[in-house]
Amino acid sequence: MSNKSIDLGEQKDVEVYGARVHNLKNIDVSFPRNQLVVITGLSGSGKSSLAFDTIYAEGQRRYMETFSAYSRQFMGGMERPDVDKVSGLSPVIAIEQKTTSKNPRSTVGTITEIYDFMRLLYARVADAYSYNTGEKMERMSxxxxxxxxxxxxxxxxxxxxxxxxxxxxxxxxxxxxxxxxxxxxxxxxxxxxxxxxxxxxxxxxxxxxxxxxxxxxxxxxxxxxxxxxxxxxxxxxxxxxxxxxxxxxxxxxxxxFLMCPTTGISYDEPQPNSFSFNSPYGACERCDGLGYIFVVDKESVMPNPKLSILNGGLAPLGEYRDTWMFQVLKSLAKKYSFSLSTPIEKLSDEVINIILNGSPDLIKVEVEYNKWNVQNYNITFDGIIKMLEEQNEKRSESATDDMDAFRKLKTCPECHGARLKKESLHFKVDGKNIFDLAS
CATH class of the missing domain: 3.30.190.20 (Ribosomal protein L1/L10, rRNA-binding domain)
Incomplete structure (x- = not known):
């Protein structure tokens, strides 16, 4: 972002004369512009009266006066604070103190509402760039x-x-x-x-x-x-x-609309919610705007590679039981020529990958309901990891702890922790996207 400040001539300070708002007793004060200034004092000494009810209120009143008389009638009037004079004042923004939140979606920017102003800034002035080529997006009549x-x-x-x-x-x-x-x-x-x-x-x-x-x-x-x-x-x-x-x-x-001239990908016109990780219009679709995802941990699924699958080598399944999943694994072993009795550490990398991540090939699963009723099913096997992920999506709260034993947090591979869609991250102001600016 540019470091240029608003030119107010030779005046270097904000000067307040005769402030009498609330418990302020006709005070005069000046402080430097474009610097961090702290107003400190005992409770009730007038800190908020000076900062919010005098300086901020006068700045807002002056801003309102720039609107037409027609517009001002819909906004309501703002009374001039009880002060003789305020000079050297530039446009003002007030950020109120907020209580902290344990919501994982909250940041300092969202709690203080500064991020709302940033979203508005990017929706109005940011330049769009292609996420494929890096070229500046174009729109044409x-x-x-x-x-x-x-x-x-x-x-x-x-x-x-x-x-x-x-x-x-x-x-x-x-x-x-x-x-x-x-x-x-x-x-x-x-x-x-x-x-x-x-x-x-x-x-x-x-x-x-x-x-x-x-x-x-x-x-x-x-x-x-x-x-x-x-x-x-x-x-x-x-x-x-x-x-x-x-x-x-x-x-x-x-x-x-906004379009990459080389690849033809296009973006919707940006709106403030395009840069909100709490909105479906802006949130990364992979992590839902959290910046991280839960992934199944291979080491947790196979904690003891010396065990065979029959003897509990796959922790989520436990030891062999007459269940559908073990019938599927038996058919998988038959198709890919390995044994469920072999210790996991002696299985090939290819077989372990198929067990964990599945295979697109059809396998025939034979299920014997009784000696007169044997059914064959042709299915594809999606893998233990996919099975656990699907169970996680459907799980009840009571099953949370059991599932957490096989999962770990990982930075989202789609947004790399930025929490926003890739389109939103390719709107830039002075070369920075909104995540860069907010970090």
């Missing part, structure tokens, strides 16, 4: 978008694209049908232009980017109206975002 298209693609044949799906799974059969009914005949799926056909769909288990081809034209000055109409249509369908691609598949991204 329609005229600027058109000018950039002419600058980059003049004389070239281009596709004007409206993004409708970005980085999501699904078959999108209904979407393709809806696009076809609107009269469009081509889409760009994962970078490839395709004709829209009846009952068209894509792999539902893969992540896709889908854009509607709004128009295909040559960029020149002969038909600016067609280009403008196509850009406007694409902006409407793409909700403020469009792409332009040429025959070599070079793609340019444009948006009326």
């Amino acid at each position: 329609e005229d600027q978008i058109l000018q950039n298209i002419f600058n980059k693609f003049d004389g070239l044949a281009v596709n004007i694209l409206a993004p409708v799906v970005k980085g999501r799974k699904g078959h999108y059969r209904e979407l393709f049908e809806q696009i076809r009914k609107q009269g469009y005949v081509k889409v760009r799926v994962d970078g490839e232009i395709k004709d829209i056909t009846a009952k068209m769909q894509v792999d539902r288990y893969k992540i896709h980017d889908i854009e509607v081809v709004i128009d295909r034209l040559i960029v020149d000055g002969k038909d600016k109206k067609r280009l403008l109409d196509s850009v406007q249509t694409a902006m409407k369908m793409g909700k403020g975002v469009i792409k332009i691609s040429d025959k070599d598949n070079n793609v340019a991204h444009f948006s009326k």
